Amino acid sequence: MRRKTFTRSRARGAAGVALTAFFAAAAVALAGPVAAAVADPDVPPGETASSNMTHLSNQPKNGALQGTGSDIAFQGKYAFAGNYDGFTVYDLTDKENPEQVVQVYCPGSQNDVSVYKDILVLSTDSSRSDDSCSSTTLPATEKAAWEGIKIWDISNPLAPEYIKSVETDCGSHTNSLAPSKDGRNLYAYVSSYSPNTTYPDCQPPHDFVSIVKIPVRSPTSAALVATPNLFPDGGYEGDPDRRASTTSGCHDITTYAKYDLAAGACMGDGILMDISNRESPKVISRVRDTENFAFWHSATFNNDATKVVFTDELGGGGLATCTGEYAPELGANGIYDIERGRYGKKLELASYYKIPRINTANENCVAHNGSLIPVEGKDLMVQSWYQGGVSVFDFTDSANPREVAWFDRGEGVSSGGTWSTYYYNGYAYSNDLGIGFDTFDIDNSIDGPAERVRQTSLNPQMQTSFSR
Secondary structure (H helix, E strand, O other): OOOOOOEEOOOOOOOOOOOOHHHHHHHHHHHHOOOOOOOOOOOOEEEEEEEEEEEEEEOOOOOOOOOEEEEEEEOOOOEEEEEOOOEEEEEOOOOOOOEEEEEEEEOEEEEEEEOOOEEEEEEEEEEEEEOOOOOOOOOOOOOOOOOEEEEEEEEOOOOOOHHHHEEOOOOOOOOEEEEEOOOOEEEEEEEOOOOOOOOOOOOOOOEEEEEEEEEEOOOHOOOOOOOEEEEOOOOOOOEEHOOOOOOOOOOEEEEEHOOOEEEEEOOEEEEEEEEEOOOOEEEEEEEEOOOOOOOOEEEEEOOOOEEEEEEEOOHHHHEEOOOOOOOOOOOOOEEEEEEEEEEEEEEEEEEOOOOOOOOOOOOOOOOOOOEEEEOOOOOOEEEEEEEEEEEEEEOOEEEEEEEEEEEOOOOOOOOEEEEEEEEOOOOEEEEOOEEEEEOOOOOOHHHHHHHHHHOOOEEEEEOOOOOO
């Protein structure tokens, strides 16, 4: 759409506030103090810069939803953006300047959201007094506390209707959908972790995934149907010296129903699963990086399911790993090829990818949520890096990934940076922790063919193949 650009502008309005309590706590608990930057930042505090990307609009947080902005899902002309206080529906008719049309107040972090036809699934990973949208917080040590998934009818996106809840052990940090082969049922793979002997509903070792079956025509009949153990040997034991997490469930799972595959980022291990039997996934390959990866956070297949990009959320999202002090393999993506071995498919590390820009020591920066840009014959991905901004990188050559576009707000502009950035029908949309919903145009030399691809829905954790 637009020719190649490089822009740098003074940020408007008040400077961002301090990191949210959640991410400040994560930095202290998981990472300890952050060392000083070794070089001046590429984008000075209070400024904004970009290359091959144009920032088109921002819809600020407002109304009742003042919590942390989280994940996004898309269907038709609507985007459903999660927030720790609920979710917002945006009308994308004007793709360059979306309109907020609905706010749904329903507190319960993270409120990660997935959509399928008339069904929306919302994750609750904080202990609540009950499953209602008027619930209050309760300690996880109380047996009466509730956590799990909430199911909504979005047949009318302008009036979402809460219709069902399903409680799951340790709650639902994230959820990933996989329709059955006949389309009659929708399966939600519920990821959760961090068990504790003092939590009645989240007991160690918690090495399983909770599977909820949702009948598409009768979603109020949704129920927990299986809790398969993915790590019968207990998984990785962790390493406190390098802030590496113990495997205790999964943080996120990405399904690819066309290939009957799923990739799990399970804190201490990365796994590839056969989900041909939706209620009984089987781990077929498992990898562990005891040198560079600390917290296996999320996974993205390439279009033909021959690669997986795993992200390492070193420091839990609160650590500044882009100061130049940390090695380029730390807080980065690990790009894995899916190879055919003697005993079936297996994951093989090809390379790492980390944004090349220098941030300040006050900017949390680490690999986070992203999605493919649908250009046939190439592997392109747009991705959030918290206060490291948005990065577009090409991993067609999985051994030599390279950045091709970026957008970065300097220190003080956003209170935490961007959580998730996804490409949908010609534009990149991003949910910022502190300042709302952003829209970007990527240079035509990069995403030109993708602008002709029309998607009717997008759940980055439920991948579907693309073609013109």
